[in-house]
Amino acid sequence: MRIAYRLLAAVLAAVAAIPVLAQQTPYRLDEGWGKLPDGRKWGNTSGVDLDRNGNIWVFERCGSTNCLGSTVPPIVKLDPAGKQLLTFGASMFVMPHGLYVDNDSNVWVTDADGKDGKGHQVFKFSAEGKLLMTLGKAGVAGNGPDSFNRPSDVVIAPNGDIFVADGHGGDSNARIVSSTRAASSSRRGAERGPPTASSTRRMRWRSIPKDACWSAIAATAACRSSTRTAGSSRSCASSAGPAASSSIATTCCT
Numbered sequence: 001m002r003i004a005y006r007l008l009a010a011v012l013a014a015v016a017a018i019p020v021l022a023q024q025t026p027y028r029l030d031e032g033w034g035k036l037p038d039g040r041k042w043g044n045t046s047g048v049d050l051d052r053n054g055n056i057w058v059f060e061r062c063g064s065t066n067c068l069g070s071t072v073p074p075i076v077k078l079d080p081a082g083k084q085l086l087t088f089g090a091s092m093f094v095m096p097h098g099l100y101v102d103n104d105s106n107v108w109v110t111d112a113d114g115k116d117g118k119g120h121q122v123f124k125f126s127a128e129g130k131l132l133m134t135l136g137k138a139g140v141a142g143n144g145p146d147s148f149n150r151p152s153d154v155v156i157a158p159n160g161d162i163f164v165a166d167g168h169g170g171d172s173n174a175r176i177v178s179s180t181r182a183a184s185s186s187r188r189g190a191e192r193g194p195p196t197a198s199s200t201r202r203m204r205w206r207s208i209p210k211d212a213c214w215s216a217i218a219a220t221a222a223c224r225s226s227t228r229t230a231g232s233s234r235s236c237a238s239s240a241g242p243a244a245s246s247s248i249a250t251t252c253c254t
Contacts, residue, residue: 010180034082040072047099047109047153054080059099059109067093068115074174075099075107075125077224088129094119098153098165106132109152112168114139122164135164149173187238 034056036042040063047059056078062070073087074096095113102108105127114120121136141149150172153165161180167173191232 030082032082034078036076037084043074046097046112049099049101051101051105052103055085056080056082057099057101057107059096061096062093066095066113067091073107075129086129088125089123092118092123095150096216098151098170100153101157102156103158106156108154108156108162110154110164112150114141114150120150120156122148122151122162135162143175147175148177 019044027043034042043061043063044065045058045060047057049057051057058076058078060074061067062072062074064070067074071090073090073091075089076084077086079085089109093109094115095111096109097112098108098110098252100108107127108123109123109125111121111123113118115141119139120141121134121138123131123135126132136148136151137146138147148164149168150168150170151164151166152168155163155199157163161177161178163176166175166177169221187214
């Protein structure tokens, strides 16, 4: 009984402290923030990031659970006060998912499903909404060097390397794909890799050391969504590769 009374006293003390802690926190909920004009409703929102000016970029699913048949632009730029500044990407996506704003304020997004000739791709836009690059085959799921299967996220390293979490459960892929662009070369040194760019430049693929591969994966936390089971292999080829200036790519989490 003495132990029970002590436990009860501790619980009551913790509950009594909650209002005090709530008053001390610097954060508060702003339920009216980020309203869209013209009565537009927010859909499922899967990606949010900040640019260098403090603007907020949002990737949402066209006011619904996906963008199939919709002409609503799912990429939305808001100022810090929540005012809409820009939208784009209408009629381009099936299942908006990952979003990342790089150091040059380019906006990268992934389409994590495919239907009606769309999806299974990664896109790079300028800050003004101009399409700069497309990775993957529109509407085609695959695990080869020029295709994705439900890519769920993308992140750009400070040196410009592109990391894609390729997979979103079920029978999709479960791999991390990385690449850099080379001015020229059609050589492939890896069995599997990411798709080619829509520009005239070609991708060149090679395996990179295990430690380098997994430090990048840890940075993106992408394996949380792309690794199917705890027993999945976590390894990359151990070849060190050429100088950092060369184009490199690898597939991990296979």
